[in-house]
Amino acid sequence: xxxxxxxxxxxxxxxxxxxxxxxxxxxxxxxxxxxxxxxxxxxxxxxxxxxxxxxxxxxxxxxxxxxxxxxxxxxxxxxxxxxxxxxxxxxxxxxxxxxxxxxxxxxxxxxxxxxxxxxxxxxxxxxxxxxxxxxxxxxxxxxxxxxxx
Numbered sequence: 001x002x003x004x005x006x007x008x009x010x011x012x013x014x015x016x017x018x019x020x021x022x023x024x025x026x027x028x029x030x031x032x033x034x035x036x037x038x039x040x041x042x043x044x045x046x047x048x049x050x051x052x053x054x055x056x057x058x059x060x061x062x063x064x065x066x067x068x069x070x071x072x073x074x075x076x077x078x079x080x081x082x083x084x085x086x087x088x089x090x091x092x093x094x095x096x097x098x099x100x101x102x103x104x105x106x107x108x109x110x111x112x113x114x115x116x117x118x119x120x121x122x123x124x125x126x127x128x129x130x131x132x133x134x135x136x137x138x139x140x141x142x143x144x145x146x147x148x149x
Contacts, residue, residue: 004035006106008042013129015102015121021090023116024081025056025106030064030072035114037064040106047080047101047118049091054080056103056116080116090120098122 011017027035034040039062047056056078063071082090093099105117124132 003108004038004106006035006038006040006042008045008102008104010043011102011104011119011121013124013132015100015119015123016128017102017104017119017121018093018099019120020104021082021086021118021120023054023118025114025116026079026081027061027114028072030070031061032114033066034061034064034072035106042103042106045103047103049094052087052091054082054087054090054101056080059103080118093120 041060045056045059047054049055058075059078060074061072063074090101094101100121100123102119102121103116104119107115107117109115
């Protein structure tokens with residue numbers, strides 16, 4: 001079985017990652033099948049707390065093509081599964097100014113379970129974004145020079 005990994009590429013450009021967490025996600029059957037086909041999009045997704053539980057919102061999982069009338073709603077709110085200590089820690093950190101919880105990637109664990117890697121993050125300023133672009137360009141130039149020399 002090939003491994004599926006769906007990554008939010010904009011997240012590293014928009015945020016400083018402070019800490020990463022691995023969370024399970026509550027899905028229904030057709031959502032799992034759609035993710036196995038790689039039909040999910042994390043670009044607009046975000047996480048928030050409701051009643052001491054962490055939920056992922058705006059995660060787009062396309063409808064399963066061969067699904068029947070039991071197919072899922074593409075942008076429904078889904079519950080993230082973390083242990084209680086991690087949830088408390090994240091909820092405390094969220095009260096600080098400028099902190100967000102960003103879903104970074106969806107992947108299959110070694111046991112075949114779908115996991116979501118979420119990041120406790122703070123937003124970058126525009127000058128930080130320029131700095132990261134400059135670093136990326138320098139790294140690409142160095143790799144190009146090493147390749148041709």
